[in-house]
Amino acid sequence: MPDQTWWKRGIVYQIYPRSFQDTNEDGIGDLEGIRRRLDYLAWLGVEAIWISPFYPSPMADFGYDVCDYRGVDPMFGTMEDFERLVEDAHARDLKVILDFVPNHTSEEHPWFQRSRQSRDNDKRDWYIWRDAAPDGGPPNNWISNFGGSAWQWDEATGQYYYHAFLKEQPDLNWRNPEVREAMYDAMRFWLDRGVDGFRVDVIWHLIKDERFRDNPPNPSFQPGQAEINRFLQVYSADQPEVHEVIAEMRSVLQEYPERVLIGEIYLPLERLVAYYGADLKGAHLPFNFQLLQASWRAEEIARLIVEYEDKLPYGGWPNWVLGNHDQKRIATRVGLEQARLAGMLLLTLRGTPTMYYGEEIGLGNVQIPPEAVQDPWEKNEPGLGLGRDPARTPMQWEPTDNAGFTGGKPWLPLAMDHRECNVACLREDEHSILALYHQLIHFRQSHAALRVGSFELGGTEGNVLAYERRHGDERFRIALNFSQENRSSALPRGTKARIVLSTALDRTGEELDGSVALRPNEGILVTLGE
Ligand code: TEU
Ligand code: CA
Structure with a gap:
């Protein structure tokens, strides 16, 4: 391992x-x-x-x-x-x-409670305070992730504070x-x-x-x-x-x-x-x-x-x-x-x-x-x-x-x-x-190829995504049918192939030869080689 x-x-x-x-x-x-x-x-x-x-x-x-x-x-x-x-x-x-x-x-954090009290307290600079723009509006055009200006006017000290999210979530000054x-x-x-x-x-x-x-x-x-x-x-x-x-x-x-x-x-x-x-x-x-x-x-x-x-x-x-x-x-x-x-x-x-x-x-x-x-x-x-x-x-x-x-x-x-x-x-x-x-x-946890193995893209033909994962002697092929149609996905020739899991959980152990048939929406995990 x-x-x-x-x-x-x-x-x-x-x-x-x-x-x-x-x-x-x-x-x-x-x-x-x-x-x-x-x-x-x-x-x-x-x-x-x-x-x-x-x-x-x-x-x-x-x-x-x-x-x-x-x-x-x-x-x-x-x-x-x-x-x-x-x-x-x-x-x-x-x-x-x-x-x-x-x-x-939170605006209720004691740091912010103190910060908003005066312009010169020791927590003032822990948050982001700015004067109003000349027209009295917010200092810039930044928008909160939850809508509206990201600046909140605070009457007590006559400045705006910045909040990228809610006004109840003032941003800390990480500088x-x-x-x-x-x-x-x-x-x-x-x-x-x-x-x-x-x-x-x-x-x-x-x-x-x-x-x-x-x-x-x-x-x-x-x-x-x-x-x-x-x-x-x-x-x-x-x-x-x-x-x-x-x-x-x-x-x-x-x-x-x-x-x-x-x-x-x-x-x-x-x-x-x-x-x-x-x-x-x-x-x-x-x-x-x-x-x-x-x-x-x-x-x-x-x-x-x-x-x-x-x-x-x-x-x-x-x-x-x-x-x-x-x-x-x-x-x-x-x-x-x-x-x-x-x-x-x-x-x-x-x-x-x-x-x-x-x-x-x-x-x-x-x-x-x-x-x-x-x-x-x-x-x-x-x-x-x-x-x-x-x-x-x-x-x-x-x-x-x-x-x-x-x-x-x-x-x-x-x-x-x-x-x-x-x-x-x-x-x-x-x-x-x-x-x-x-x-x-559980299968992933007991197979190194899936946990830490290499990844190689197979193809995407017919809206089927195929790829391989390998580590040492372990080799897996995954074929995922994104379409709502029956599809077939090619497998490497001359290599033994057996289904480990179908997303429908009804095909485990099925032996394959040259290709795998996929039902609509079906994904298949195949083991290759021994
Ligand atoms: O999310 C950050 C964030 O960017 C999301 O709110 C995003 O904007 C939105 O969901 C659209 O994809 C984190 C947390 O996961 C989220 O729950 C918080 O509300 C947010 O930060 C503020 O802490
Ligand atoms: Ca409870």
Whole structure:
């Protein structure tokens, strides 16, 4: 077995803690709930869990507005709950990755409370304060990601402060060395408690243009899009100095063995790969979100895989994502049949896969009635379909009321089909999507060619994506039928070929000769040679 560190070898599973498992009947998931589901996660075969924020927060953005970087919000439990969770996870060989939110705090963070009091207090420069433009308007044209100006007027001191997200989320000034040190200490606080790494929120936003120049208009902006798209984010994010900051963060992690730094970055590929850092001293895994936007066709997917492999810096480790708490769920984006194919793709590509809870049961977006909307983005820019609640609904565990998620009233509604689509029922069904995920994960974990082997593109003919993974004597061929037609995919001649898995889970062991027949939407994993 090649010697690979855990975050290269294994699968990361994202948990949105509000929605995973409630244990005190308040309708909101909690840390104890995650702990009680660790056996399930170990059964599934993932390597690590990444938990979205559970720090004390007024929850304006559901925890991405932190008011204490060293605590647990009572809604999610206590520090003892957290310690028990880490201990029990580690006992099952599961790593624990925290979501770290360094770009902004909550407006209720004591730092900001102090910062806004006067122009000359010791926390003033920890945030970004600017005078009004000559006409009294905001200092520049930057737009908040959630709509409206990114500048908020603050009466008390007669200046604007900058917020890339909600006005309740003022941006920290990462050019200030004191801010950096305070945040690195917060990271150490969790590393000292055994945390195995961080997923760093909006890492590409940390540094802004020193002169705060206006962003240029976006020529392809269309009405009906989120307001943030009005301008190109040339000056408000992705500044060259951000890489120094990330290298510093990385060196904090290097004080501890085998910790991982994952960066959340929404940028075009050329800019994204820079986040591995010079000499790979940046993020270990800058999230690769290409599959989230791709049009779901074999050629398109092949193109982006090849471009990604091509642009990866030497020694940089790839990674793949199908969904997260900000994005439409894969089962809704491509449909349930293709969601199986997507799972096979994710788990057979070269690089670390990150799964989003519920993908393994085929959970789709859930329609949220207007009166149940929670996401502030939907409230700020209603009617454009921007709200993220539909992809954040409770995990479905059992065929009971509220699917075993809560004994109370769930904070978001469950999917209509939760009596059939849940872990208990799908575990009984040997052909279910959950069975497919389980088998794929375990097969991947026991075969080095899939975990760490080479990748070679076969072709895309007839909307079938074919590729090979190899390591030593192991050789696998994957053929994914993106079309709704019967197709056939050629196999190397003169080589023994046998099906390991079909996405339909009904062809294992079938011997092949020269080609493989594919039903509509079917994906096949084939072993070649002996
Ligand atoms: O998301 C950052 C981010 O860029 C997204 O909000 C993105 O703009 C949107 O989903 C469209 O793809 C992170 C967190 O993941 C998100 O939940 C937070 O709301 C945001 O940062 C602020 O912390
Ligand atoms: Ca709870």
